[in-house]
Amino acid sequence: MTNDFKKKKSQKEQTFGDVMRSQGVSRRSFLKFCAATASMMAMSPAMIPKIAHALENARRPSVIWLSFQECTGCTESLTRAHTATIESLIFDHISLDYHHTLQAAAGHAAEEAREAAMEENYGKYLLVVDGSIPMGNPGYSTIAGISNYDMLMETAKGAAAIIAVGTCATYGGIPHANPNPTGAVSVNDLIKDKPIINVPGCPPIPVVITGVLTHFLTFGTIPELDHLGRPKVFYGQSIHDRCYRRPFYDKGLFAETFDDEGAKKGWCLYKLGCKGPTTYNACATTKWNNGTSWPIEAGHPCLGCSEPDFWDGGGFYKSLSMPTENITQTAIYTAAGAVAAGVAIGAMNKSKKNSAIAAHDKTTIDDLEK
């Protein structure tokens, strides 16, 4: 029976347009799909014709998804995408040839699938990585007896581009958090010779993952990235700048607890520790789970999960203007020490003055006349 699944080389080069047509999808439906795609990719509606043209000719590339030190939250998030749904993604857009959580094959067969995809699509496949890579000891994370580092390097070799999904893969994430017990590092800490798109978030917004994938598949190019390697369309503006609660910040109206009048009226969550001002992500516009809500709308301050080292930002309920360490204690210890030092230094002053007084040489009129 497996024979039915033998590859038919001639059909492998089908474009997305071919697939759509073979499924009897009308041009109008296709245009609608493109409009939704443009919206998802946070592109101007003016781009719809371009997207249509590009998608028409897009191929269905092989995608290898590697999971290292992760929690599967990123994959879970991917399955929540409502535009370019996971179904349409894995059936129409891409060939997801290796993905632990979703693939049918296990054990050796799974590894064979990965190796086959790498061999057949060398130089063309897209590598998606979630999770960080522990450099403290190869035994800290292995798959099929292979260390994460070895598997990443081996698989990255033939990749056309790499998408690092989630904060762990992009910046090291929670395993990297102080004291980073396993020596976790990010993908771009290890790979320097491939284009890498960082899609941070803990997890990233579902449609941002698919949006980035779709962009790559549609245009075959890396979207414009910011200084942290993030696509600007999604990570170009801070949560704070696009937050619907911003006017309350500007007016100085803040929720003080989670269910006071301010919380109920949707006042700004800055005082509750919101990291929106320093966090660049699309939550405020894209929202989560098909526009249902997002953390700030649900009354919880932004954790800042799309930023590097957000775990070590000094407490999720400490506002950005608060120091991250216990300054009160520091101040008390310092004061105690400084009083001692001050007394010593003051005593030096005093003794210096006393010796000056002791050295006093009486001035007489004769002295003046000299």
Added chain:
Amino acid sequence: MSASLEKGINALKEQVDSTVASFFSSCVHCGMCADACLFYTETGCPTATPIHKVEPLRRIWKSEYTLLGRVGKMFGLTAKVDDELLSKWETKVYDHCTLCGRCSMVCPMGIDIALLIQKTREGMAAAGYAPESLIGATKRAVTIGSPMGVKLPALMAQIKHVENDTGLTIPMDVVGAEYMLLLSSMEIMNFPEFIEAIAKIFTKADVSWTISSEAFEATNSGIQIGVADIAAELVQRIVDAAEKLKVKTVISPECGHAYMAIRWEGPNLIGKPFSFKVRHILEILDEFRQDGRLKINGKEEQRLTYHDPCQISRRGGVIEQPRNLIDMFSDNFVEMPDAGKMNWCCGAGGGVSTNERADKVRLKVFQRKKDQLDEIKPDAIISACSNCRIHLEDGLEEYNMDIPLMSLTETLAEHLE
């Protein structure tokens, strides 16, 4: 480093105490003291900025008494005090400052700049950077007993003269008298009317008083030049005389810095409290007034104003008394702008009048007083400091102003019944 420079630096080191340290710590270089100083307002020269004048003392504080300054000094980064600095600063400290203390009143940080200058002069003098004329005056004060060289015979001659003129007795060396009067050389030599006036008032008020033949000189050149050792010696003479005569109160005459020296600095200079009180003559007179011991006959109709001598008013706290006294004989009293504790200096206090080198500048800065007077146009000026009087007269003459100048004590005496 020369021995004298070393001595000067040591003297500056001695001067730094918590007040000095807090003052220097607080200065923000706002420049407001300049606007309060007639040497700046009348010359427009920024070197006259009061806080600038205390640079030698500031450098010593910084390099000796601050952590950062000491560290800087180790690396040669903290500014040093040397002969060049001191010689440059000599005129700033002695010629361009009358220690009037007006800057101390406006500093928003509360820096007592006059005090700092006084302390700076201690170092300058010790290092040998004091004006020659001041040195001469000081020498005379120490050796002869008076900066102007007035000896006892001269005083006795003037007393004789007064006694003859008025028929009053001027008690000398009366043991057990209540008051012991001090006189300034100027009063003895230039304004013997003052002695006459006192004799008249005290007689009418019926008080027991005396003048000591051993310590009649009120002025203290040590204070002006900034040599505490000498100032103390001069104070000690008065203390000895007062103790010898067992007086209850020593009266400082109409002389500003004399009052400062004996009333406020005296006990601190000799290092122990006095066994007697010290009062300014105006304080005494005002007490008499309160006690109803002064009966006035007729009032002046002239438009009178009062020039506050700095050391008496602003620095000495005798502000109300002269006005109370003037009120007794005047219905037409007018205050100058900024009168009272904020009044402007005549321009010759703090040893400037003694300092011949400063003659030109002191007359220039008199412009300030002139402007004040021009604004109110008085018929006559009353003052209570012989030093002020001499300089005011010089100034009025310089600026061709024909305004009579009177001593408060003398004018009061004239109006006694």
Added chain:
Amino acid sequence: MSSSSVVQFNIQVSADLTQNVKPLLHEIKHALDNLIETGQTTIIDLRSIPLAPGEEDHILKTLGLGEVQAKLDALGLSEIIETQYAGVWVVTHYNDENHIISRFIEITTMPEILSSQTEDIMAAYSRLAITLQDDQEKN
């Protein structure tokens, strides 16, 4: 399903939180002017604008309901509604599960999506031709 509540025109709207509503309405006005002057069309993606809860409803309520309402069934439902301001259309696309996947305000004489597409017309022609041929063969 909540999302089947297609366009809700009678929702109570609270205070205008983000202050994005007024500028958006002004932008629509300018676009309309532009359409009149130059014939240029404008498309605004409502999902690209940060709106407070309830504000989208406020915008739709303000625009109101005009004469034309069309429904498409193309990979899920689409609703094309001309607002009470002629030339201002609200185009809402749903997926197979009736979830809104995108919503645009189009300022145009007729939204592109309503027109028959050349490719579809060509496909239709050949389908019709085949049908007729089949009929012919059968008969």
Added chain:
Amino acid sequence: MSERIVVDPITRIEGHLRIEAQMDGNKIDKAYSSGTMVRGIETIMKGRDPRDAWAFAQRICGVCTLVHGLASIRSVENALDYKIPKNADLIRNLMSGAQYIHDHVMHFYHLHALDWVDVVSALSADPKATSELAQSLSNYPKSSPGYFADMKKKLKGFVESGQLGIFAKAYWGHPAYKLPPEANLMAVSHYLEALSWQRDVARLHTIFGGKNPHPNFVVGGVPCAIDLNSDSAINMKKLSQVQDIINQMKMFVDQVYVPDTLAIAGFYKDWTTRGEGLGNFLTFGDFPSNGMDDVSGFMIPPGAILNRDLSTIHDVDMNAADEIKEYISHSWYDYENGGKEAGLHPYDGETNLNYTGPKPPYDHLDVDQSYSWLKSPRWKGNAMEVGPLARVLMLYATGHDQTKELVNMTLNKLDVPVEALFSTLGRTAARTLETKIFADQMQGWYDDLIINIKAGETKTFNEVLWEPSSWPKSAKGVGFMEAPRGGLAHYIVIEDETIKNYQAVVPSTWNAGPRDGNGQPGAYEAALEDNHTLHDVKQPVEILRTIHSFDPCLACAVHLTDPDGEEIIKVKVK
């Protein structure tokens, strides 16, 4: 010489799991379960603000996504004796219940189904017959011949594209697949339906917690305020969305999940006689109606069952020093306090990393020594199974009416004895049955919430102990719950307003943990050793079936801490 087969990676799970099986011919003689990934979250949490702990703990797992957050919140509340408003408990129950329903359905269709369903076989199904089959099972609307024809066409197009993606290299055509093509087509269709359904119902978390995965929590209540007059709080619009979601959940569970489970189970009755494992079951109890302090108000009662004896329910004391202990005889850890052979109660728990396994790349683990990043938790020395089967048995044993009814219905329908519950298939069925129970219970919690709100009670957060300065100098507590995969307990020790020690004793450690010092295997190992004969050792689908019946979720099971204890091995760059 017997053969050792290795399945690594075990796919369609959360995390990194490796199974090594020592064969006796075609029969599994000994099985070894190994967690192969470690992150050190417990170490990372030390010294931090206990109020932040939930966010860290939550990232233990993105599949169970809320359970660690909730357990963590409860541990802090327990330590501080922090009372929360009734509404917060109800919202937490709703969120937790939604997690069950979402998670179990996804597990069944996306992680487990492909062990029983042959995708290739579906290509030869008759859509009309499939439609008849589907309609005979339930009145789910999407069951027309046209619908299944479309599905078949889509699947065919996919297969013909030559790029099989996630379906590549699976054991298609393996004789262990026994479903007729029509059942396979129906199941594959529902695989896709479930993908879209889960996307929708996950939104319940988004409404209350702002996002999913990883919704937000807060110590002292829930972050979402309730105000029916505000656009920016939980209002009628949002509540009606919640009601819609509950309806959707219930519909899918009743009309798709339960019928599919029963239908598929009917073809695999042989799996009611294998994969039992330990016969010891443990629950911590959860779903309070009256706060976490009132055990009698729990929907799921706590207790332990030993040796299948449902007549005796043993009490469980989370805090007793001699009940719950974790051992590391075969784990890559070391205890400073007691060494390799000691068992530590979680309050005193340590997680000092000590990797002694083979240097990667390796072929086999040394199973006589340490071979897993999982510890071996034991209750009074006994290895215990946790999870849906344990809960259903507990509910059954304590006389929960609906459970009894559902279990009996299932046994009757499949025509198997009650012992069939103690098996691979029993475990999978138990998961389906409890999903049904939760789907029904959701409405009750929702109604209680509405009643509360209508009565004017809108409090969702108790601010009284929010400021750390109001806390005692030191405190310790346990936050326990029933996670979808089984009993979960987080232990926290707070000192000077920061976390001094944090230990999570998680379902997959109970189930997937290695042998203890007495050679007593963990639940996975015991289950695999129970009557497993492999048809083809190269295609060990049988191992996958039993392992997946536990719904492995490995990330959570992995401890770790002090970097001091680690052995640094330089990575060789090839």
Added chain:
Amino acid sequence: MSEIEFLNWVRGPGFQIAVIIFIAGIIIRFAEILMLGRKANLAEPKGSEMSGGLHTIVSRSFPDKSTFQRSTFTVVAGYLFHIGLFVTIFLFAPHILMFKDIFGFGWPSLPTPVVDAMAVVTIIALLAVLAHRMSDTVLKFITTKEDYLVWMLTILPLVTGYMAFHRIGMTAPTLLALHILSVELLLVVFPFTKLMHGFTFALSRWYNGAISGYRGVQS
């Protein structure tokens, strides 16, 4: 170092270092000053040191009419930027949160737009002060390098704070980090420069008032 790492550093170790230097510096400076001591005044007092001292601490904030007329610019600009600094530092909600974190208590804030406007006023006042300092004969003469440094370090937190609030020029984390860093620089130099007047003003005013008060003059 990424920008958030930078931000975390300035909010964490950086802030600690700054606070340590600030507090230690101030205490040492006070010890340096106070332990030098001051001789008791042996002259017979005419008034009270205490009442004179306390009076002057307050009164020097309000210049007399003549001084005001002579130094109008210095007084007005000084008032403006001091009030501005007070408002922006102590009445801006995010700053109050920081104080609350350190002291354990907070106080009400002013509406953000008011603080924002005040920041602009303060910046303008400080620019005017600088212009004045560079043009006025006296100020130009007495100004030292330290004065320019301190001016720079004073205006920097205002400018960076304003930029961070309005997110001008750089990414928000960078701006916020720079703002905090600029405050830390200010804290570090505070005890060792004329900024110390923020604490010693009371001391020097007290001494001045005490000296005068003893002689029966209100200064």
